[in-house]
């Protein structure tokens with residue numbers, strides 16, 4: 001009886017040690033992969049820029065007016081948001097600007113000016129853009145994200 005108990009605990013001990021060995025092997029393998037990953041120069045994704053890109057590309061649809069198109073109507077991706085003549089016009093007389101200026105890199109505004117503009121629609125000089133520029137009213141956080149994304153692009 002005593003012998004069988006001892007052998008049972010020996011089995012548990014063996015299983016336990018085996019488990020520790022396997023865990024240690026996996027831990028060192030994952031450390032090794034982390035170490036090799038660190039040598040690759042990849043910057044961590046910037047959450048603010050990622051959110052700003054989503055707001056610009058999927059919500060504000062800024063490219064519809066601000067990105068130039070090729071002869072087939074598709075976006076010229078190398079010139080993303082670099083300004084474009086509009087491909088449409090109003091059917092009734094109204095104030096209208098037929099060209100959407102470049103917004104990649106936001107060349108005409110500082111970060112603070114852009115964040116303010118995206119919330120209240122006023123340029124730094126107090127003027128408001130004419131149609132068809134929509135009067136966006138982003139909240140402060142989203143205005144910061146849109147600005148971070150646009151500033152991350154080359155102007």
Ligand code: HEC
Nearest residue numbers: 060061062065097099100101103108129130131132133134
């Ligand atoms: C329906 C077309 C249209 C869409 C969509 C649009 N814009 Fe515009 N945007 C314009 C036009 C046209 C102007 C020029 C207005 C003017 O000069 O009075 C303009 C002006 C601007 C300006 C002012 C630039 C300056 O130097 O004065 C900024 C900044 C801007 N847009 C950002 C954006 C952003 C960001 C988005 C998306 C969230 C966006 N626009 C979506 C048409 C558009």
